[in-house]
Amino acid sequence: MALINENYLKLQGSYLFAEIAKRVANFKIENPTANIIRLGIGDVTKPLAPAVIEGLHKAVVEMASAETFRGYGPEQGYQFLIQKVIEFDYKPLGVSLEEDEVFISDGSKSDVGNFQEIFQTENVVAITDPVYPVYLDTNVMAGRTGDFQSDGHFGKVVYMACNAENQFKPELPKEKVDLIYLCVPNNPTGTALTRTDLKKWVDYAKEHHAIILYDAAYEAYIQEDDVPHSIYEIEGAKEVAVEFRSFSKKAGFTGTRCAFTVVPKSVMAFTKDGKEYPLNPLWNRRQTTKFNGVPYIIQRGAEAVYSPEGQQQIRDIITYYMTNAKIITEGLKSIGLQVFGGVNAPYIWLKTPNGMDSWSFFDKLLSEAHIVGTPGTGFGPSGEGYFRLTAFGNRENTEDAVARIKTRLKI
Numbered sequence: 001m002a003l004i005n006e007n008y009l010k011l012q013g014s015y016l017f018a019e020i021a022k023r024v025a026n027f028k029i030e031n032p033t034a035n036i037i038r039l040g041i042g043d044v045t046k047p048l049a050p051a052v053i054e055g056l057h058k059a060v061v062e063m064a065s066a067e068t069f070r071g072y073g074p075e076q077g078y079q080f081l082i083q084k085v086i087e088f089d090y091k092p093l094g095v096s097l098e099e100d101e102v103f104i105s106d107g108s109k110s111d112v113g114n115f116q117e118i119f120q121t122e123n124v125v126a127i128t129d130p131v132y133p134v135y136l137d138t139n140v141m142a143g144r145t146g147d148f149q150s151d152g153h154f155g156k157v158v159y160m161a162c163n164a165e166n167q168f169k170p171e172l173p174k175e176k177v178d179l180i181y182l183c184v185p186n187n188p189t190g191t192a193l194t195r196t197d198l199k200k201w202v203d204y205a206k207e208h209h210a211i212i213l214y215d216a217a218y219e220a221y222i223q224e225d226d227v228p229h230s231i232y233e234i235e236g237a238k239e240v241a242v243e244f245r246s247f248s249k250k251a252g253f254t255g256t257r258c259a260f261t262v263v264p265k266s267v268m269a270f271t272k273d274g275k276e277y278p279l280n281p282l283w284n285r286r287q288t289t290k291f292n293g294v295p296y297i298i299q300r301g302a303e304a305v306y307s308p309e310g311q312q313q314i315r316d317i318i319t320y321y322m323t324n325a326k327i328i329t330e331g332l333k334s335i336g337l338q339v340f341g342g343v344n345a346p347y348i349w350l351k352t353p354n355g356m357d358s359w360s361f362f363d364k365l366l367s368e369a370h371i372v373g374t375p376g377t378g379f380g381p382s383g384e385g386y387f388r389l390t391a392f393g394n395r396e397n398t399e400d401a402v403a404r405i406k407t408r409l410k411i
């Protein structure tokens with residue numbers, strides 16, 4: 001008799017986006033001519049930069065002749081891309097990395113989801129609330145979270161509430177935790193942590209022999225000087241942190257798929273009898289066993305991100321999205337809404353007016369302004385009373401949406 005992994009039965013469904021789709025479909029039936037603007041999507045809308053397209057094309061041509069054809073590549077990624085990552089993403093920050101500390105992959109979602117596999121199930125996991133759901137769900141699947149409770153929490157997970165009162169900065173857990181997920185800049189709140197904030201986490205991790213799983217998928221959107229671009233800018237982080245980066249939001253690779261994870265050889269975890277063991281060879285073993293590398297063509301496309309033209313072109317696209325973020329933020333503030341994020345991230349997190357719950361605000365925004373956003377509760381219990389809008393739309397829709405919110409929303 002084949003038994004299933006019953007941890008999967010504990011997962012709390014993909015209720016959020018299914019429910020959004022259902023409500024939008026119902027609204028469309030009742031209002032067939034309504035022009036709906038979607039500010040809920042977490043996907044980019046701009047095409048790949050011309051330099052990236054050129055890099056991809058050249059690689060496609062190489063695949064057509066026997067002399068330059070590539071089959072299986074190194075599971076960890078090609079050196080040409082790893083070297084660019086080290087030189088452009090870390091060296092300018094004063095962070096030195098060796099080539100075998102960078103692992104190229106097909107996405108941060110898979111890496112951040114898979115990484116927990118190399119840890120014991122007994123580890124206590126700490127996540128922020130609200131949270132990017134992958135951290136939680138992959139630990140549920142692994143049996144690390146205990147059961148789901150009526151208060152919306154899993155029994156064995158330490159939730160760090162992030163709200164307007166604490167400026168969306170997670171507080172150090174009172175209990176001892178082993179694995180800490182931090183997402184900076186944050187999805188969904190759009191807020192960020194400074195060097196001083198992060199130093200506390202690195203110190204905590206060192207003191208408690210914990211590991212920080214640092215998701216920096218939105219690093220390219222950082223605008224403020226006191227927000228670090230890498231956790232390794234913080235003294236001691238190379239002993240306790242693994243960093244996840246992605247080309248998805250940085251360079252529009254959401255459908256093209258390329259990312260990387262940094263596992264310094266100095267990051268140590270422990271065997272049950274207290275012996276130190278580096279994570280780097282474990283992750284290398286995990287990847288070489290279960291993953292066969294990112295396509296050569298795609299890695300050449302990612303390499304082109306680092307050419308002078310590529311750098312300029314992706315900077316322009318990020319500026320475009322961040323201008324959208326500014327337009328949304330200023331528009332909402334002008335009608336008295338309380339708005340967070342949108343400065344170092346393409347996400348705007350707003351407090352629903354008059355104490356409305358997140359879903360009621362969803363319905364209100366849809367019916368009065370014909371705009372779709374994402375209810376904060378979809379990201380965790382502490383998201384109740386908040387709402388997420390994204391800056392990934394085009395300028396015309398963004399401006400139109402803001403005008404509608406200003407003129408049609410009754411608050």
Ligand SMILES: Cc1ncc(COP(=O)(O)O)c(C=O)c1O
Binds near residue numbers: 106
């Ligand atoms: C916080 C965060 N991490 C990771 C990802 C996934 O990135 P990738 O496209 O590289 O899998 C996303 C995508 O929305 C995200 O919001």
